[in-house]
Amino acid sequence: MTERTLNLFGNTPRQLKIVNVASVPQRSPFRYAGGKTWLIPRIRQWLSVFGGVDKVIVEPFAGGGVVTLTAVMENLVGSAIMIELDRDVSSVWKTILEGEGSWLANRIEGFILTQENVDSILSTSPVSIREQALMTIVKNRVTRGGILAPGVGLIKHGENGKGLASRWYPKTLKKRILAIDKVKHRIKFVQGDAFAYLKKYANRDNCVFFIDPPYTKAGRRLYKYSDIDHDLLFQLASDLKGNFLITYDNEAEIQRLARKYSFKTRTVPMKNTHHSEKLELLIGRNLDWVM
Numbered sequence: 001m002t003e004r005t006l007n008l009f010g011n012t013p014r015q016l017k018i019v020n021v022a023s024v025p026q027r028s029p030f031r032y033a034g035g036k037t038w039l040i041p042r043i044r045q046w047l048s049v050f051g052g053v054d055k056v057i058v059e060p061f062a063g064g065g066v067v068t069l070t071a072v073m074e075n076l077v078g079s080a081i082m083i084e085l086d087r088d089v090s091s092v093w094k095t096i097l098e099g100e101g102s103w104l105a106n107r108i109e110g111f112i113l114t115q116e117n118v119d120s121i122l123s124t125s126p127v128s129i130r131e132q133a134l135m136t137i138v139k140n141r142v143t144r145g146g147i148l149a150p151g152v153g154l155i156k157h158g159e160n161g162k163g164l165a166s167r168w169y170p171k172t173l174k175k176r177i178l179a180i181d182k183v184k185h186r187i188k189f190v191q192g193d194a195f196a197y198l199k200k201y202a203n204r205d206n207c208v209f210f211i212d213p214p215y216t217k218a219g220r221r222l223y224k225y226s227d228i229d230h231d232l233l234f235q236l237a238s239d240l241k242g243n244f245l246i247t248y249d250n251e252a253e254i255q256r257l258a259r260k261y262s263f264k265t266r267t268v269p270m271k272n273t274h275h276s277e278k279l280e281l282l283i284g285r286n287l288d289w290v291m
């Protein structure tokens with residue numbers, strides 16, 4: 001049951017506008033496939049109703065973590081818990097949030113991005129979590145679309161023919177990491193399974209949950225872990241005491257699950273990396289706050 005859909009002819013007064021992502025502060029050290037920077041204005045609306053200094057945001061499929069970072073840095077919540085299964089992605093969060101952010105930032109600043117250095121770092125097994133974090137950040141900057149799943153190819157021509165280094169902005173990355181370092185005492189990270197943590201925090205009424213699972217079709221290509229039980233996820237969401245917001249691709253199967261659990265849905269327009277417009281789905285118990 002879609003309450004409101006994008007009206008391509010523009011004659012509905014409540015039509016949702018596409019967010020210009022350039023107007024949203026980029027806070028994550030990752031360029032993340034399926035990242036939610038474009039959703040940030042809606043996250044602010046959501047947390048202005050359900051957030052607050054006494055609230056903890058729980059992000060069980062954290063990925064690039066832009067929602068958690070924004071919620072904490074803009075004081076929309078008091079603190080946060082991020083959960084992610086992927087070891088490489090986790091190594092970055094552990095390194096920054098467990099106190100080695102300056103080390104990582106300095107190593108990124110000192111890394112000369114040449115084909116030889118990239119080949120060398122990507123072919124060496126990291127000996128520590130922080131070395132793994134450095135390798136992951138480099139990989140995330142040189143693969144097509146920032147994809148970290150096995151088998152992804154490297155950027156060839158890149159932006160303006162700048163090749164492999166076209167997404168390598170060491171000073172910007174350093175700044176972002178040091179900004180996260182400043183709020184690290186308010187963010188807890190766990191490498192683990194989203195489902196276990198949704199159960200663990202189900203009875204906590206001071207938690208709000210931002211749930212952004214791997215999508216049904218695209219997920220397989222984008223993430224190492226993409227095969228999840230969508231029905232079970234909806235069931236666990238329906239058991240949560242706290243408020244939640246789920247995002248998904250706008251697919252019939254997901255609309256069906258939302259109906260099955262009596263959740264509300266709303267489509268929002270966004271532009272994907274190829275600049276074509278598509279609709280994504282917001283799901284919750286109450287979406288009256290979406291403007």
Ligand SMILES: C[S@@+](CC[C@H](N)C(=O)[O-])C[C@H]1O[C@@H](n2cnc3c(N)ncnc32)[C@H](O)[C@@H]1O
Pocket residue numbers: 032033034035036037060061062063064065066067083084085086089192193194195212213214215223224225226227228
């Ligand atoms: C759509 S992405 C999240 C993107 C994130 N919201 C952002 O803005 O960057 C989904 C993430 O869920 C992770 N994931 C998949 N299965 C998981 C599981 N069972 N538990 C925790 N994380 C999982 C994937 O590794 C991926 O990073």
